[in-house]
Amino acid sequence: MHKEAPYYLFSIDLEDIRLRMDNGAQYKERVPVMIEAYLKFLNTYQAKASFFVVGDMAEKYPTLIKSIEDEGHEIGCHSYRHHTIDTLSPEEFKIDTEKNLEALQKAGIKNIYGYRAPVFSIIEKTAWVYPILKSMGFTYSSSVLPAANPLFGWPEFGKIPRQVDGVLEIPMSIQPFGIRSLPFGGGVYFRMLPAFFIKSLFKKYYKNNNAILGYFHPYDIDVEQEKFMHPGIHDSKLFNFLMYYNRGSVFQKLEMLMDLGVQLCTHIEYIQKQNFVSQVQKIELHKWDA
Numbered sequence: 631m632h633k634e635a636p637y638y639l640f641s642i643d644l645e646d647i648r649l650r651m652d653n654g655a656q657y658k659e660r661v662p663v664m665i666e667a668y669l670k671f672l673n674t675y676q677a678k679a680s681f682f683v684v685g686d687m688a689e690k691y692p693t694l695i696k697s698i699e700d701e702g703h704e705i706g707c708h709s710y711r712h713h714t715i716d717t718l719s720p721e722e723f724k725i726d727t728e729k730n731l732e733a734l735q736k737a738g739i740k741n742i743y744g745y746r747a748p749v750f751s752i753i754e755k756t757a758w759v760y761p762i763l764k765s766m767g768f769t770y771s772s773s774v775l776p777a778a779n780p781l782f783g784w785p786e787f788g789k790i791p792r793q794v795d796g797v798l799e800i801p802m803s804i805q806p807f808g809i810r811s812l813p814f815g816g817g818v819y820f821r822m823l824p825a826f827f828i829k830s831l832f833k834k835y836y837k838n839n840n841a842i843l844g845y846f847h848p849y850d851i852d853v854e855q856e857k858f859m860h861p862g863i864h865d866s867k868l869f870n871f872l873m874y875y876n877r878g879s880v881f882q883k884l885e886m887l888m889d890l891g892v893q894l895c896t897h898i899e900y901i902q903k904q905n906f907v908s909q910v911q912k913i914e915l916h917k918w919d920a
C-alpha cells in the first residue's frame with residue numbers, strides 16, 4: 631500500500647435508536663454490549679477511534695463513556711437528542727449542543743474537539759452551524775456527505791477536509807460508482823458491498839493519498855437485535871431491510887483491512903498529524919463544573 635500510513639478515521643456514532651422510538655424500551659438494551667465489542671476489536675489491534683456521543687447516552691451510561699476516554703479513544707459530540715439540524719433553529723442548535731457538552735462533562739470527559747451532526751445533516755442550507763460551533767470552541771466537524779443522498783448530502787462541498795468559518799470540516803469519503811457516489815467507508819455501504827470490492831476501493835483511495843473516513847453505529851454489528859422499523863428512515867421498508875443487512879460481515883471486513891496494513895486513527899490525531907490547523911484547543915468544559 632502507499633508508503634504514507636493509509637489512515638482510516640474510524641468512528642462510532644454512539645446512540646441508541648430505541649430512545650428515538652415510541653415504546654422503544656420494549657426492545658433489548660444492546661448498546662453497551664456493542665460498544666464492548668468495538669472496544670475489544672480496537673484493543674486487539676491497539677488502535678484508537680473517535681466516539682461521537684449523543685448527550686442522552688452520556689447521561690445513561692456515564693461510566694461506559696468515561697471508560698472509552700480512559701482507554702485513549704477520542705470523545706466528540708453527536709447532539710443531545712439526535713435531531714437533524716434542518717429541524718432546529720440556530721438558537722435550538724446552540725442549546726442542544728451545550729446540553730451535549732454538559733452531559734459529557736458530567737460523565738467526566740476531559741477532552742472534546744469535534745462535532746458530528748446526526749445523520750450527517752450539515753448541508754448547504756444548514757451551514758449556519760459553523761460559526762456557532764466555532765464560538766463554542768470546536769476545532770472540527772465531521773458532518774458532511776459530499777454527494778447526493780436520499781437523506782442529507784452536500785455535493786458541492788468537495789472531497790477533502792477544508793475550513794468553513796473557522797471550523798475544519800472532514801467530509802465523509804465517497805467513491806463514484808455509476809451515476810452515484812457512495813460513502814463506502816462505513817455504515818450501510820460498508821455492510822452491503824462485498825469484501826473484495828471494499829478492498830479495491832480502499833487501495834484506490836489510498837493511491838491518491840487520502841485518508842478514509844469510517845463511521846459505524848452500535849447497530850451496524852448487532853446480529854441479535856429484534857426486527858422493528860427503525861426511526862428516521864421515512865418508514866421505508868427498503869431502508870429498514872438495509873438497516874439489518876449483512877451486519878455479521880463488519881468485523882470480518884475490518885479484520886481484512888487491518889491485514890492490509892490500514893491504520894486506524896482518531897479524527898483529532900489525524901488533524902494534528904496533517905497540520906490541518908495551526909493550533910488544536912480542547913473545548914473549555916469547566917463552566918459546567920459542579
Ligand SMILES: [Zn+2]
Pocket residue numbers: 643645708712747748749
Ligand atoms: Zn447518529
